[in-house]
Amino acid sequence: MGPVNGTLVTEAGDVSWLRSDIALAAAARRQAAQLARGICLPEERVARVELCVTEMATNLLKYAHDGSLALRVVRARGNAALECLSLDNGPGIDDVERALRDGASASGTLGIGMGAIGRLADVFGVHSLRGRGTVVCARFWADGQVPAAGPVEAGGLTRPISGEQVCGDTWAVRTVDTAGSAGLLLMMCDGLGHGPLAARVADRAREAFRDSRNTSPTAVLEDLHRGLRGTRGAAAAIAFIDFAGRRVQLSGAGNITALVGTGDTRTGLLSLPGIVGVQLPRPRAFEAAFPPGAALVMHSDGLSDRWKPADFPGLFTQDPAVAAGQLLNQAAVRRDDAGIVVALHRQP
Template structure:
């Protein structure tokens, strides 16, 4: 893994809620954990956790999915489990997290058990609209200390496809300070293997580059995508010391600096990276502590507002990304979201 890389999209295994969900989730999660050489006692904890997540979906949700993936960062690895549903939401979240609480006549241990079993746990629920639950298991059982900027995201392929044409990645930008981060969001044109190939080329160019200016980096990605069908790509530099974010992009990628009640857009220019890209322009916004940079592809509506998601932007960035995808997806198309949050360290 490139030392400058913080985290990237990777492969996401999506499992729809049906009668076989619990067994399929246990099997997939155990396979991922054993590939990372988890000890068997931690594999068992992970299996129990995803069983609880699957059972909760089937008992309580109108419709939903589990998303499982491997996270790699700073020489560490984790299995990340996300549960997303479309309602009815949790009316009293605090009470639901207590053991012995149930609205379905069961023992009610599911939500409490997930919080105890996982190394990192998060939950966000919108009444009547849906819930996202996160459980992350690190290879050695210890979550890394939080930095000044935390980042995470989620991708989902178009219905009927296994490969997603959207991807994202985050890496360091050391000459702008130890906490500075570069963030890329990419949407390969179309969908399926050819779109995924373009996205993979963009991710590789971003990962391997030594450039730290958004314009220089976008132009390098443009050169690497020659010969592919091209992509919409945006690259942002988060300068923590200056409390600013600078972004350049070409194509239809939405970028927003959001707080609990404000939203400022950072536009991209028309064009197709790798095919025909105009002269890049840089757009800037303030990025104070507590702000989140949200970048997503056109598989999601850009009409969402922070006020529609009370409490969301204080969550783990992966929970934020998953809930925005959960609520703002406009069709069963490739979709991708990446969130970088400026916390207080």
């Protein structure tokens, strides 16, 4: 594949992580309102955001063993949205459908209720694993218009190591549109180390990925290698999803886990030893089928690679942000930066 026409779909940005404590609701309202006004949401919609995060925070404090809120601005195809994610470690929701009905409550004091969050938000999703944890996602687009979904939807999430404000893991997604093929290119990158220096590598990797005019994963990986010269380097992988061929191709170097999950099976895609920006072996590409209903998951070693799709029933029918959040929530290694990007091939 040669030079490409395409556009950036979405990429990692700053995430505000707020841990569950007595001041969570007030802190979440303040941070969410600031982010919402920053993307020019009108005050009526800012008030909706504040209601939403207040309910999320209240539920975490009342019902969850432990949890956190992740607030961020996401950008997709020229539009911006505020995304609010609630993640907890249990006990889970026994009956999600019942919990979404107005008036349903475990204690009789659920505030506006989870169902109302779904009506307030432009995009809403929830996934719960009994005894293990729940992820709730609410997204508010700046113009109130949800972008049209393509055959494959993608999203991701990053979380810094405890004690740091910035994360050295990053991800990005852009379209591919050539005479020969159409699809998505995805990048997952883990800057070596932690803190500001690793985050600088991550920023450079996203820039190199955006600037690359290539479509083959091996060529884009070589572009990243050139873009990261002079830095401490990174583990990185590039995947190309071919819509028509229903295939995925991946080229990577370093400790990036990549797999295709379908139902209860997983097919691994290898990355070679090496450090992008420092010492890159001759890139190779590995392929797998990517049928409707499949998920491509790429993550850093901030997540354990021992999880199995069968452990997450129904997850890959959710919004990609919910899928990324639940996998990070359940598989993250507490002592490291964590980053994940997920692409879901929707059933026709």
